[in-house]
Amino acid sequence: MRIPKRLEPLIEEGLIDSVICQLMSGKEAMIYMVRCGENIHCAKVYKESNKCNFQQRSIYTEGRKVRNSRRAWAMERGSHYGHRAREEAWQSTEIDMLCRLGAAGVRVPKFYNFFAGVLLMELITDSEGNVAPRLSDLILTPKQAREYHQVLIKQIVQMLCAGIVHGDLSQYNVLVNSQGPVIIDLPQAVNAAGNYHARNMIKRDIDNLTAYFSRFAPELAQSDYAAEIWSYYQRGKLPQANLTGNVKQQDKPVNVNSILQIIEAVLKKETAWQRHKQTRWSDHLSQC
Numbered sequence: 001m002r003i004p005k006r007l008e009p010l011i012e013e014g015l016i017d018s019v020i021c022q023l024m025s026g027k028e029a030m031i032y033m034v035r036c037g038e039n040i041h042c043a044k045v046y047k048e049s050n051k052c053n054f055q056q057r058s059i060y061t062e063g064r065k066v067r068n069s070r071r072a073w074a075m076e077r078g079s080h081y082g083h084r085a086r087e088e089a090w091q092s093t094e095i096d097m098l099c100r101l102g103a104a105g106v107r108v109p110k111f112y113n114f115f116a117g118v119l120l121m122e123l124i125t126d127s128e129g130n131v132a133p134r135l136s137d138l139i140l141t142p143k144q145a146r147e148y149h150q151v152l153i154k155q156i157v158q159m160l161c162a163g164i165v166h167g168d169l170s171q172y173n174v175l176v177n178s179q180g181p182v183i184i185d186l187p188q189a190v191n192a193a194g195n196y197h198a199r200n201m202i203k204r205d206i207d208n209l210t211a212y213f214s215r216f217a218p219e220l221a222q223s224d225y226a227a228e229i230w231s232y233y234q235r236g237k238l239p240q241a242n243l244t245g246n247v248k249q250q251d252k253p254v255n256v257n258s259i260l261q262i263i264e265a266v267l268k269k270e271t272a273w274q275r276h277k278q279t280r281w282s283d284h285l286s287q288c
Contacts, residue, residue: 001019001020001021001022003019004019004022004030004032004045006030006045006116006117006118007019007032007034007043007045007118009115009116009118010034010043010115010116010118010120013115015036015113015115015120016034016035016036016041016043016120017034017035017036017037018034018035019032019033019034019035019043020032020033020034020035020040021033023042023131027047028046028047028187029044029045029046029047030044030045030047031043031044031045032045033123033131034120036112036120040123041112041120041121041122041123042109042120042121042122042123042124043118043119043120044118044119044120044121045117045118046087046090046091046117046118046119048087087117090187091114091117091119091187092114093186093187093188093189094119094185094186094187094189095111095114095119097164097186097187097189098110098111098121098186099111100162100164101158101159101162101164101183101186104158104159104161104162105158106155106158106159106162106183107155107179107180107181107182107183108182108183108184108186109121109122109123109124109182109184110122124175124177124182124184125177126176126177126178127177127178132175132176132177132182133175133176134171134172134174134175134176135148135171135172135174135175135176135181135212136170136171136172136212138176139216140213140216141216142216142217144216145213145214145215145216145217145220146213146217146220147180148176148180148181148213149209149210149213149217149220151180151181152169152174152181152183152209153206153209153225153229153243155181155183156169156202156205156206156229157229157238157241157243159183160192160202160229160233160238161238161239163191163192163193164189164190164191164192165189165190165192165195165198165201165202165205166183166186166188166189166201166202166205167188167189167190167201167205168185168188168205169183169205169208169209170205170208170209170212171208171209171212173185192233199230202226202229202230203226203227203230206225206226206229207226210223210225222245223245223246224245224246225243225245228241228243228244228245228246229241229243
């Protein structure tokens, strides 16, 4: 096929030899299958984002540190240089996440190179060498749904143990090869300890997957792994956690009398304080 303009620098630098075909085009990137010597890789070409995209990204970039003060100031100001710096920071996050998660044992594509706004990484294929399908394109048996659900829950736990939350995980961001699910699309991933929204994000990620898998295995809809996982994470016990998908509910009846007694005691203290202030004010006036 004709060489896309954004891939020409990689051809010139000898990073890729040829472009085989375009795999997909999304809101943030275009994906190509490319040949690198005897190997076939995946090339992710990031699209330039507009101001609206950056505003939508703000919840993901919260807590991310920019070491260069000039770049941080420019990004905050929104200058042309700052716009470019934001783009680069967004893209470099995906590279960082692929490397960190791969090292932590999470099933993500292998990172190979990054040049001129293009990410070169592993092409995920099935047992016959064809491009692996997205999870959303599969019709699953109940057994497969339960197995894949458990695999991805474990992957989410591994990510959280590495201090990372995907932030946009669903059936559309998971590929399935012969070994099972592979998680993709990570530029929005967040630091679990540094982002205020991390808890809501991991709940959304798990809820998305559970809702999808429950189409094939309805009993999964009754599970609540998000609350359980986050509870173990907050207590520093996640790596050793024995997850069940159930969260113990407080079954003890509310002691209404006890609550009323507390309210009454507070009201009495407030009334006594008001009387004390009135007395002090009257004494002050009498001295004037």
